[in-house]
Amino acid sequence: MTNKYDIDKENSITDEFYFLNRRKIMASILSVPILTQTSMVSSKEQNLFFTKDLDYSTNEETNTFKQITSYNNFYELGTGKKDPMLNANKLSTKNWKLTIDGLVDNPIVLDLEDLTKKFPLEERIYRLRCVEAWSMVVPWIGFELQKIINIVKPLQKAKYVAFESILDPDNLPGQKRKILNWPYREGLRIDEASNPLTLLSVGLYGKILPNQNGSPVRLIVPWKYGFKSIKSIVRISFVESEPLCTWNEQTPNEYGFYSNVNPYVNHPRWSQKRERRIGEFGKRDTLMFNGYSKFVSNLYEGMDLKKNF
Ligand code: MTE
Numbered sequence: 001m002t003n004k005y006d007i008d009k010e011n012s013i014t015d016e017f018y019f020l021n022r023r024k025i026m027a028s029i030l031s032v033p034i035l036t037q038t039s040m041v042s043s044k045e046q047n048l049f050f051t052k053d054l055d056y057s058t059n060e061e062t063n064t065f066k067q068i069t070s071y072n073n074f075y076e077l078g079t080g081k082k083d084p085m086l087n088a089n090k091l092s093t094k095n096w097k098l099t100i101d102g103l104v105d106n107p108i109v110l111d112l113e114d115l116t117k118k119f120p121l122e123e124r125i126y127r128l129r130c131v132e133a134w135s136m137v138v139p140w141i142g143f144e145l146q147k148i149i150n151i152v153k154p155l156q157k158a159k160y161v162a163f164e165s166i167l168d169p170d171n172l173p174g175q176k177r178k179i180l181n182w183p184y185r186e187g188l189r190i191d192e193a194s195n196p197l198t199l200l201s202v203g204l205y206g207k208i209l210p211n212q213n214g215s216p217v218r219l220i221v222p223w224k225y226g227f228k229s230i231k232s233i234v235r236i237s238f239v240e241s242e243p244l245c246t247w248n249e250q251t252p253n254e255y256g257f258y259s260n261v262n263p264y265v266n267h268p269r270w271s272q273k274r275e276r277r278i279g280e281f282g283k284r285d286t287l288m289f290n291g292y293s294k295f296v297s298n299l300y301e302g303m304d305l306k307k308n309f
Pocket of ligand 1: 071072073074075076128130131165184212213214225226227228229230231232
């Protein structure tokens with residue numbers, strides 16, 4: 001990201017978990033690749049038990065664990081790309097609570113154990129395309145946000161979902177300065193949030209999410225620019241009106257509410273036509289909706305995506 005600074009407790013593991021459909025392959029902790037880490041990269045050691053999804057995963061080569069954990073945007077931990085890795089230990093995820101509330105029948109609070117054990121976890125290999133024109137392919141582990149929506153049961157007047165990250169200025173170095181209007185916030189329309197591609201991720205490469213990637217829980221919306229994928233979420237609220245989104249609030253002419261990957265809408269300061277996959281030389285064409293058109297283009301039928309960028 002570049003801105004002006006440049007710069008409940010119900011069945012914890014469901015039967016569904018053991019259901020093997022044709023498109024899912026059981027992966028066990030034994031199949032997790034051996035990771036080559038440097039001491040700078042702090043991975044939480046807990047292995048996750050998950051199935052491998054084939055319906056929504058790309059078969060492109062994944063970026064390495066090192067690339068995914070050492071080149072990040074997480075302004076709470078600093079504005080430099082290496083800052084989130086270097087300051088990763090400043091984020092404490094102990095006693096984490098994720099509150100899900102607002103216009104719902106059944107508000108819930110999830111703790112750390114719920115996040116990794118309550119829902120069947122899947123590995124989804126998704127492209128992450130950042131507005132600054134770099135991209136990565138990441139083996140995220142998580143569950144569909146739809147699973148939470150089914151539990152909390154939004155009321156009919158709930159039209160949007162608002163997300164809020166941790167606020168801890170005493171410990172998070174980036175929050176000691178008003179670089180952004182903290183806490184970091186994001187939002188989705190409820191139909192976008194219900195799309196099967198929309199994930200809440202709790203891990204990558206078979207392990208609990210490293211702090212720099214938004215531990216203990218972050219959003220992944222693969223057809224939108226990376227900044228929509230809010231990290232270290234403490235609250236998800238169902239609301240009636242379009243919620244405030246950090247970058248849209250900061251620079252509305254540069255970052256719209258929708259933020260769909262769109263090679264035909266230039267960022268005011270640069271083109272969005274091409275992208276550089278981290279680890280590659282040269283650039284490749286950026287795909288509409290980051291290559292996920294067949295799953296999501298129906299969400300935007302009849303909308304002018306140049307105006308609703
Ligand atoms: N979430 C929070 N809370 N704070 C941030 O600064 N940066 C966003 C997004 N989520 C950000 C955030 C941006 S700009 C991007 S590109 C992605 O996280 C980067 O995710 P990654 O570091 O795991 O690749």
